[in-house]
Amino acid sequence: MENRFTRLLLVLTVAVALAGTSFTAPIVFGQQSESGTKADHYPTFFKVYSKDGRESLTASCTPIDLSTVVNQVTCKFIHVRFDLPEERPDKTAIPLSVEEALKADPTLAQEVKKNPKKFEQEMRKGLEKVKQGFCSPSSKERVAIETKMRDPEMGPKRKNYYQQWLAACSDKDPSVFVKRMLDLERRTCGLWVDHFRLEFKKAREGQWLYRQETPGLLSKVLKVYELTGDSALWTLSETRVPTEGAEEQPAQTVWSWKNVTEYEMPCEFISHSLIQFP
Secondary structure (H helix, E strand, C coil): CHHHHHHHHHHHHHHHHHCCCCCCCCEECCEECCCCCCCCCCCCEEEEECCCCCEEEEEEEEECCCCCCCCEEEEEEEEEEEECHHHCCCCCCCCCCHHHHHHHCHHHHHHHHHCHHHHHHHHHHHHHHHHHHHHCCCCHHHHHHHHHHCCCCCCHHHHHHHHHHHHHCCCCCHHHHHHHHHHHHHCEEEEEEEEEEEEEEEEECCEEEEECCCCCCCCCEEEEEEEEEECCEEEEEEEEEECCCCCCCCEEEEEECCCCCCCCCCCCEEECCCCCCC
8 A cells, every 4th residue: 555655646746746836745755754854855766868758767766775864776777769770780781882882891992993894793793692582482581571461460561661672573673672672771760778777876965976986898988877856856967988098088968857758750660679688
């Protein structure tokens, strides 16, 4: 019963704060305030967003010390982010022209200059190989796509794209098929999910800090997290401090409960095929 009341009070507090109305209660997220004493506010649960709504972090925190005044908490985070098509690490890169090939690999300039016609022919052979790898009647990939298209649960947009793939198989120019194939990736955002935990120490009322002592295994950057706010209304900032030998510049990212909770998607599909190891 107490847990249900605590959750109800949390929802009510956030709702009233978002509506711009002040709200005061003698119980703050399960912390009983004694008569004549000030309630000890520490983070228990919160959700914050990036400015454009593209990222969100959800955290649940528990005290490390069991004293009357809490000075240290452990927060478990779930980090959700939408990656734009051009930022997806699993994106397939296949140049469709000599210009695109040179942009992807400038070291090919000498080879192109030496015999541009031969280079273009070799590129076409490569694209033709990609095309036949799918368009051949015995292709496992083609059979799999045709089977999926008969699934009544397939969405109309995806079915239309696959129909365009099959139609492009009849085009003499192999780049037409490859372009159709890549078009699906260019219209697909990635869904990235991570989880981590941080131990915050209280700096003062309404301010909690986490300082990374040493960089991560594959990083040369130290991270400092600052949590500021009150009750469930928090703002989280991450400051990245490069160490010796790091190429990255100092940077700060801020997530806040005040930011928008919706993200206007620049793509038509979402892929959550990426795996983030713990």
